[in-house]
Amino acid sequence: MYTEFFGLERFMDIKVKLNRETLVDRIVDILEDRILKGGLRPRTKLSEIHVANEFGVSRVPAREALQRLEEMNLVRKNHLGREVVEFSREEYAQIHELKNAVEAFGVMKGALKASPQHLARMQSILRRMERYASDGDLARMKPCNYEFHDLLVSCCGNQKLFDTYLSLVKQVRWATTLSLQLPARLKEAFREHQKISEAFQRRDGVAARALIEAHSQESMQRVLSQMESMEKRREVEKKRPEKRKTHS
Numbered sequence: 001m002y003t004e005f006f007g008l009e010r011f012m013d014i015k016v017k018l019n020r021e022t023l024v025d026r027i028v029d030i031l032e033d034r035i036l037k038g039g040l041r042p043r044t045k046l047s048e049i050h051v052a053n054e055f056g057v058s059r060v061p062a063r064e065a066l067q068r069l070e071e072m073n074l075v076r077k078n079h080l081g082r083e084v085v086e087f088s089r090e091e092y093a094q095i096h097e098l099k100n101a102v103e104a105f106g107v108m109k110g111a112l113k114a115s116p117q118h119l120a121r122m123q124s125i126l127r128r129m130e131r132y133a134s135d136g137d138l139a140r141m142k143p144c145n146y147e148f149h150d151l152l153v154s155c156c157g158n159q160k161l162f163d164t165y166l167s168l169v170k171q172v173r174w175a176t177t178l179s180l181q182l183p184a185r186l187k188e189a190f191r192e193h194q195k196i197s198e199a200f201q202r203r204d205g206v207a208a209r210a211l212i213e214a215h216s217q218e219s220m221q222r223v224l225s226q227m228e229s230m231e232k233r234r235e236v237e238k239k240r241p242e243k244r245k246t247h248s
Helices: 002-006 011-017 020-037 048-055 059-071 089-113 116-135 138-154 159-169 173-180 185-201 205-247
Strands: 075-078 081-084
Touching: 020 048, 020 059, 020 173, 048 059, 059 075, 089 138, 089 159, 089 185, 089 205, 116 138, 116 185, 138 159, 138 173, 138 185, 173 185, 173 205, 185 205
Parallel strands: none
Antiparallel strands: 075 081
């Protein structure tokens, strides 16, 4: 059952080479990719034992991977176990809008409070982002994108605000792939991040807030558009068996 969903080959070879944390990251990446591409459909059951067997690991990393997917709002746990979430554009938009508000305030404060060490780290992240954008390397660009946004907010020095931001952003980060995979989007994203960094260098909190609000709002709209397309494809697929029955 899970082999047809995951399509993995020689995963044990990978397992030997990677430590446990990296192994969990890899399992999460593969399951996330399958969920977003429709290989794992909404309401598909996911259990620790089946994931562990498929990837040739113990139940501990399998459990950690599923818990990570729960934090990302891709998997939900109920009294029957875990299952793939059925995406709701409305729910995604509500969480993302709240995240945007918290993030924008944190970024505005962060631009005024960022230390020289923060700014140096920001430049280091941007250099990596530029390289990955130039190479079209989405897999490496994603964690850089997360690191950059988290740094912007953490500069504000308000731990409560940062914790609130993290609790929200974890629920919508699965959509980063949908936003960044569009043609030329990686290079555009790098340029937008660069402008935000320049506002931090100038200590311009108002400009930094305006830039991050525009960046996040446009990202949300791209994702909502992608989600709408996914929903339409699912509706078409649901109707296909009915058509075959009608003509048989």
